[in-house]
Amino acid sequence: MAQVTVTIDGKAYRMACDEGQEEHLFNLAQRFDRYVGHLKDSFGEIGDQRITVMAGIMVMDELVELQRRMQALETEIGALRKTRDEALLKVDENDVTLSSTLAELTERIEAVASKLASS
Template identity: 60%
Template sequence: MATVTVTIDGKLYRMACDEGQEQHLTGLAERFDQYVGHLKSSFGEIGDVRLTVMAGIMVMDELNEMQKRVRALEEVSSQANRNDATISHVLNDMAHRIEQLANRIAPRPSS
């Protein structure tokens, strides 16, 4: 298990993570620190816990919006797949009918 030290609102926090995930964790902490910094600049010193809770809620709000977008895209993709299957079935059916008509108009000679 690896450890990294991250900075949130000017305070250092030592955290554990899986080997190879150090840079990822550091990046996440930097992004979270930006939320805290934004709130701090907007509201001033309102307490560490309150700033952290508010930043966490902002992150969860963004996550919720992204999840909604993903679900909408999955539905569009699913509908497109259903449409593709329907079109394929219709085209196959049309090809079969055209073949039947062609055989009626000009039957193939028997061997």
């Protein structure tokens, strides 16, 4: 297990993480520290625990909004895939109809050509 020391609200916290995840954990801590800093700038010193809880709630609010948007996009993708599949099916049906019609026309043209050749 790797260990990283992150700083949030001016306080150092030593944390464990999987090998290779140190930079990721450090970046997450920096982002969370920005939330804490934003709240402190907005509300002043209202207590470390309260600021941390408020920052956590802000992060969760952002996460829920992103999950909602992702669900909407997944729904839209599903509808687009269904529309695409229906269009491809229609194209296949049209190809069969067109091929059949061309075959019939070819037979008629050959019959007319045969009659003209016999005359």
